[in-house]
Amino acid sequence: MILKQHRIAAAVQLALLTLPAAALAQTAPAAPAAPAEAVSAKPAKKDAIATVEVKGAAGSYDPRRDDTASKTVMNADEIRKFGDTNVYDVLKRAPGVIVAGKTLRMNGLGNGYTQILVNGDRPPPGFNMDTLTPDQIERIEIIRAASAEYSMQAIAGTINIVLKKVIAKPQRDLRLAYANAPTNHNYSVSGTWGDKAGKLSYFVSAFLYGGDNSNVSTGGASLTLPSGEVTQLRTTRSEGSGSYRGAMLFPRLSWKFDNGDELSASSMLQSSRNGWDGTTHNANLVGSFASPDYVDYTYRSPNSMTMAAGEIGWIAKLAGGKLDLKLSGDRNRNGDEQFNEMFTAGRGQRLLRDWDSVNRGHRATLRGKYTRSLFDGHNLSTGLEGSVQESEQTRDRHDQLNQDAPTRLIETFAPKISRLAGYLQDEWSVDKQFSVYLGARWEGVQTDSEADSGPVGHFSTSSRNHVLSPVAQTLYKFPDGSGRQLRLAYTRTYKAPTVDQLTARRYETAVNTRFAADSGGNPNLRPELANGIDVTFEQFLKSGAMVSASVSRRAISDYIRTTLDVDENGRWVYRPLNDGDALVRTLQLEAKAPGKALSPALGAFDLRASFSRNWSRVSSVPGPGNRLDGQTPMSATAGIDYRKGDLTLGGSMNWQHGGWVKVSEAESQFQQSRRDLDVYLLYKFNPRYQLRVSAYNLLGQDMNSDRIYRDAAGTSRETSFNPQYRRVAANIEMKF
Structure with a gap:
């Protein structure tokens, strides 16, 4: 900047x-x-x-080239250039990001190691990323090395999606989309309306969606004794179908005063309904399993969610700088019903379970940031943030065995999370070639919870943790005008325990096995701390081409590992604990170029490619394969886009290498290797109408899983096969 x-x-x-x-x-x-x-x-x-x-x-300003803090920014033109219909398709082109279904990973890590933000804050509970369309987004920031401005809960990195705030010119458009595959189809209607009236800028985005799914999967389970004898063997077949519907509304107002101050107000309203019905049949070929051995299931699961969020922002000039204040709040309600009817062989015994859950939550957040330039090229920012999040969860459990009188148990859970953070950062441009970024952020969180499980007992837990995170980054531009530059960053990031990990509340499974265990918390958990170093070399060519190579290292202490044990009642249970450390190392290569940089004959093409090699080990889990969070060990992407007049064609190939992952000394999971090929065609009939046709999973990659638990009693194995199909989608955009 x-x-x-x-x-x-x-x-x-x-x-x-x-x-x-x-x-x-x-x-x-x-x-x-x-x-x-x-x-x-x-x-x-x-x-x-x-x-x-x-x-x-x-x-000519490019944040990736000019900002000292390492950041790749996809602007609005780049986001909408290829007519993508959702944020996941956009992020497939983002460097250093792996898109696996609806999961976003950096450095091969997800599950809380990669931080996902919307407007610099964690999205409200229940927020659906599928509802974000490119027209709502102003830019996407991919931050490899953390900066003090955002939460430091970003060991692998941060993806910050910034929604549109101000309308520069009138915008009125409507999108109609439909996608179809042999087992599912979905549709959506979205539109935006924005304009300016004097100093007032307003923007409204609406999104309606729905669809129907079906699924057939097969699998099996077995137990093999150390002698090699198979004492348990079964096959499983599951069939299910369901539907979903939802709507989202996102309005925003912005008013600019004569002195340059700005007042804004925005809200987000979202509602969805979905349901799933299905059956599962287990055929025992050798022996029997859990006692009682329920081999047939029928289940029904209707769910509902409503969410409302609002934010008021004020930007004002103050003492030669800029003050940015934001007050936000959200409320949500989630209803979940689990109806299960289970039978033993020959329907000799019947168990009916009807568990209804309601979760009501609310959150309030206040954020303030002050920025100003100082002497000798210093740009100073400081800020404070505070939030309180509370929820009330109630589960009404009805169980009935055969014709016995039904039993009823009401469980309640009321967690409260209080957060406070403050930061200071300074970006200093020493000269044209060298700049330095220094910052520090303190974050504290207190988690309190009350849980009542009827006869099981009442639990009250409290946990308080805080982290001080310094960060330093440098940027050196070689003085020969070659576009070469070198980055170096040191960060201290962390991963906080979740509410469920901190509470003493016990979650019980309907049928308890090694692979479907109960789960409990640990209020004494500490955050995982990571000291990180990143080194990046980049070269920007005059033709618009770019190549980069980066290496990083994260040394993690107080690693949170989930253990699997048997309690005093003979039930399998998962419990988290701080156990040892972990080490993560990565190598990332990236290249992109307009075709004309290679040959005049390729002027209509845009090319891009990336490669990631990731290593990790967890000290408390014996190797080989003791990777952190099932880290993707190797991945690569390649994409090409062709533009000729009103026609644009493109495609991307994503490859992910898998292999066995050691979860604990006894448990291992197989991570599937994947090759996903997607292509699209975009045709602009005129400036007002365009059509996009896309095809996904052209190679027909299925979803398979394999899990093994090996101890003194023998080797338990559970497999599943879930076929996936090619999917075709069409999207038409109309501008008025």
């Missing part, structure tokens, strides 16, 4: 120095130049006013 300001200032100074010459050029006649004395002797006409247009270099 500092470099951007310097360039604009330089352009203004140049314009001021050339102002007299520009004025003379507009008033003098087209004749040979007169001596300076003659020119100065003529009085200037009062109505001869010179017009000078000063243009800054903002258009």
Whole structure:
């Protein structure tokens, strides 16, 4: 940002120095130049006013090249360029991001190691990323090395999705989308309406969606004794179908005052309903399993969710700087019904379970940030953030065995999370080649919970943790004008325990096995802390091409490992604990280029490719394969886009290497290798209408899983096979 300001200032100074010459050029006649004395002797006409247009270099500003803090920014033009219909398709082109279904991973890690933000904050509970369309998004920031401005809960990195705030020109559009595959189809209607009226800017986005799914999966389970004898063997077949419907509304108002201050207000309303019905049949080939051995299931699961969020923002000039205040709040309600009817072989015994859950939550957040430039090229920012999040969860359990009288148990759970954070950061442009970013952030969180499980007992837990995170980054631009630059970053990030991990509440499964265990919490958990180093080399070529190579290392202490044990009642139960440390190392390569950079004949093409190699180990789990969080060990992407007049064609290939992952000394999971090929066609009939047709999973990759638990009793194994199909989608966009 500092470099951007310097360039604009330089352009203004140049314009001021050339102002007299520009004025003379507009008033003098087209004749040979007169001596300076003659020119100065003529009085200037009062109505001869010179017009000078000063243009800054903002258009040439690229955050990835110019910001000291490492950040890749996808702007609005890049987000909408290829007619993508959702944020996941957009992020498939983002460097260093792995999109696996609806999971976003950086450095091969998800599950809380990669931080996902919307407008710099964690999205409200129940927020559906599928409802974010490219027209709502102003930019996407991919932050590899953490910065003090955002939460430091970003061991692998941060993806910050910034929604549109101000409308520069009228926008009225409507999108209709439909997708179909042999086992599912879905549709959506979305539209935006935005305009300016004087100092008022307003924007409204609406999204309606729905669909139907079906699924057939097969699998099996077995137990093999150390002697090699198979004492348990069964096959499983499951069939299910369901539907979903939802709506989202996102309005925003912004008012700019004469002095440059700005007042904004926005809200988000979301509602959805879905349901799933199905059956499962187990055929015992050898022996029997849990006692009682329920081999047939029928189940029904209707769910509902409503969410409302709002934010008021104020930006004001203060003491030579800028003050940015935001007050936000959200409320949500989630209803979940689990109806299960289970039978033993020959329907000799019947168990009916009807568990209804309601979760009501609310959150309030206040954030303040002050920024100003100081002497010698310093840009200083400081801020405070505080939030309180509470929820009330109630589960009404009805169980009935055969014709016995039904039993009823009401469980309640009321967690409260209080957060407070403060930060200070300084970006210093030492000279044209070298800049430094220094910052520190303190974050504290207190988690309190009350749980009542009827006869099981009442539990009250409290946990308090805080983390001080320094961060330092440097950027060095080689002075030879080659576009080469080198980045170095040191960060201290962390991963906080979840509410469920901290509470003493016990979650019981309907049928308890090694692979479907109960779960409990641990209020004494500490956050995982990570000291990280990132080194990045980048080269930007004049043709628009770019290549980069980066290496990173994260040394994690107080690693939270989930153990699997048998309690005093003989039930399998998962419990978390801080156990040892972990080490993560990565290598990332990236290249992108317009085709013309390679050959004039390729001028209509855009090319991109990336490769990631990730290593990790968990000290408390014996190897090999003791990777952190089932880390993706290797991945690569390649994409090509072709534009010719009103037609754009493109495709991307994503490859992920899998293998066995050691979860604990006894448990292992197989991580599937995948090759996903997606293609699209975009045709612009005219500036107002365009059609996009896409095809996904062209290679027909299925979803398979394999889990093994090996101890002194033998080897338990559970497998599943879930076929997936090619999917075709069409989207038409209309602008009015």
